[in-house]
Amino acid sequence: MLLAIDCGNTNTVFSIWDGERFLCTLRTSTHHARTADAYFTWYSTLVKHYGIEAEITDVIIASTVPRVVFNLRVFADRFFGCRPLVVGKPDCLLPMNPRVDEGTVPGPDRLANAVAAFDRHGGNVVVVDFGTATNFDVVAADGAYVGGIIAPGVNLSLEALHQGAAALPHIDITRPENVIGTNTVGCIQSGVYWGYSGLIEGLISRIKAEYGMPMKVVGTGGLAPLFDQADVGFDAIEDDLTMHGLTVIHRYNKDNGST
Secondary structure (H helix, E strand, C coil): CEEEEEECCCEEEEEEECCCCEEEEEEEECCCCCCHHHHHHHHHHHHHHCCCCCCCCEEEEEECCHHHHHHHHHHHHHHHCCCCEECCCCCCCCCCCCCCCCCCCCCHHHHHHHHHHHHHHCCCEEEEEECCEEEEEEECCCCCEEEEEEEECHHHHHHHHHHHCCCCCCCCCCCCCCCCCCCHHHHHHHHHHHHHHHHHHHHHHHHHHHHCCCCEEEEEECCHHHHHCCCCCCCEECCCHHHHHHHHHHHHHHHCCCC
């Protein structure tokens, strides 16, 4: 079985893939000092709790935090006896190489999203990924990642607003009933929710205009369903897009003899 690991700036997600479906998905906070032993203690405890019997034979990693990759490599080698594939490294093949400026290395999660979006929806796709940052990834007709946009993440903006203005409370993002707020919390919620809705809708529109042909738009990440309520232009919501991309990349490497 395959263990797919997506390590982001805020959270690290482990999913076990049996070749047809994900048996379980486990989530922990990202911490660069977490050791291989600590990963295994956490992982094995939860797998046992959920009653999952999985003999891991392969591991693939996408990490936007380079400092954690070493310990994840040790984790895979020590406890599963395998050398993991690491997306973005030269020995990890992609179905289609990105077409970006020379010297630019797209984030591994963005590459996985592009592969997954092409596999599920074909080419000419925009992926909007809600994470620590809000990423817009453009996938060409042949499946290549060809660029995108990075905007501040919703929760990151809320935290910055709270820390930068002493009188403003920390709030959770939600869709407000009214655009015009009548109290401090309502004003912040409206500014963030409708402000980001306008940002998303506007950037999708500008991407399509610059690209010059019809495009599908796929939302992913924890806040995608919430912003879908604002009718920002999503054609689909995929909650497992990055993980699906990792399974496709792993299969491609298996088929081409690099694992």
